[in-house]
Amino acid sequence: MQSSITQxxxxxxxxxxxxxxxxxxxxGADAPRPPGQRSGGQxxxxxxxxxxxxxxxxxxxxxxxxxxxxxxxxxxLPEVRLxxxxxxxxxxxxxxxxxxxxxxxxxxxxxxANAMARAGYWLPSRFNAHLRHRRFLCYPSLSLRTHHLxxxxxxxxxxxxxxxxxxxxxxxxxxxxxxxxxxxxAARFQDDREGYTEAKTPFIAxxxxxxxxxxxxxxxx
Numbered sequence: 001m002q003s004s005i006t007q008x009x010x011x012x013x014x015x016x017x018x019x020x021x022x023x024x025x026x027x028g029a030d031a032p033r034p035p036g037q038r039s040g041g042q043x044x045x046x047x048x049x050x051x052x053x054x055x056x057x058x059x060x061x062x063x064x065x066x067x068x069x070x071x072x073x074x075x076x077l078p079e080v081r082l083x084x085x086x087x088x089x090x091x092x093x094x095x096x097x098x099x100x101x102x103x104x105x106x107x108x109x110x111x112x113a114n115a116m117a118r119a120g121y122w123l124p125s126r127f128n129a130h131l132r133h134r135r136f137l138c139y140p141s142l143s144l145r146t147h148h149l150x151x152x153x154x155x156x157x158x159x160x161x162x163x164x165x166x167x168x169x170x171x172x173x174x175x176x177x178x179x180x181x182x183x184x185x186a187a188r189f190q191d192d193r194e195g196y197t198e199a200k201t202p203f204i205a206x207x208x209x210x211x212x213x214x215x216x217x218x219x220x221x
Contacts, residue, residue: 028051028205034086040141042067042068042072043064043065043068044065044146045059045061045062045065045088045097045098046097046145047144048097048098048145049145050143050152050191051191052186052190052191053096053185053189053190053191053193053196054096055092055094055096055179055183055186056094058091058093058095059095059097062088062095062099063089066087066088066089069092069101069139070082070101070117074160076114076118076119077111077118077119078112079105079114079116080087080103080111081103081104082101082102083101083102083103083158083162084099084101084105085100085101085150085170086099086100086165087100087166087178087179088181089165089169090165090168091169092172093168093175093178094179097145097146097184098104098145098146098148099146099148100147100148101149101150102150102151102162103150103151103152104152104153104154104155104157105152106153107155108151109132109135111135112135113150115149115151116136116137119139120139120140120143121137121138121139121149122139123136123137124136124137124138124142125194132151133157134150134151134152134157135146135151135155136149136150137151149163160208161201163211164207167211168210177203178203181200181203182200183201185200
């Protein structure tokens with residue numbers, strides 16, 4: 001597992017991905033925590049491990065879990081403006097119990113290095129190998145992930161994520177169909193996370209196209 005992360009925050013700055021030990025991070029980032037709670041009593045989601053993909057019923061604590069991490073990162077990464085995305089950002093929607101966050105940044109490598117060195121985030125090689133204009137980080141470790149942090153350097157990538165989140169929030173029927181799809185894909189792909197993510201893409205793209213079409217029709221009317 002150690003070989004799947006960058007060796008240091010300097011490696012992240014250079015865009016390198018050599019095998020080796022974890023980057024410098026906040027002290028105690030990997031220390032055990034009581035279920036559902038971090039040090040200081042802040043809420044934590046259940047998280048995901050290396051086992052099969054798990055979709056659980058909506059947890060009303062997820063917004064507070066996001067807010068707690070946003071506030072923690074606010075003091076460590078003041079240059080980053082975070083947004084809550086993914087299914088945990090949609091009230092009532094079943095999801096993997098991991099808080100997804102996204103931020104638009106000017107320098108992917110510098111922001112990634114800062115998140116690793118200051119906030120204890122990890123940069124998994126296998127999830128970043130083919131990414132362009134994006135970085136995917138996780139916390140507090142590779143083997144247990146309670147938070148995902150997505151950095152993008154293109155405004156359209158941020159807008160696309162926020163667009164789909166808002167569509168799900170505004171359309172319970174769409175959210176219901178998305179939940180059915182996710183549960184079916186989780187059962188199908190199990191521990192193939194890349195396959196699971198790719199299989200959701202057509203649904204997301206179609207939902208956005210239909211919404212854009214309706215918006216265009218309303219504008220013309």
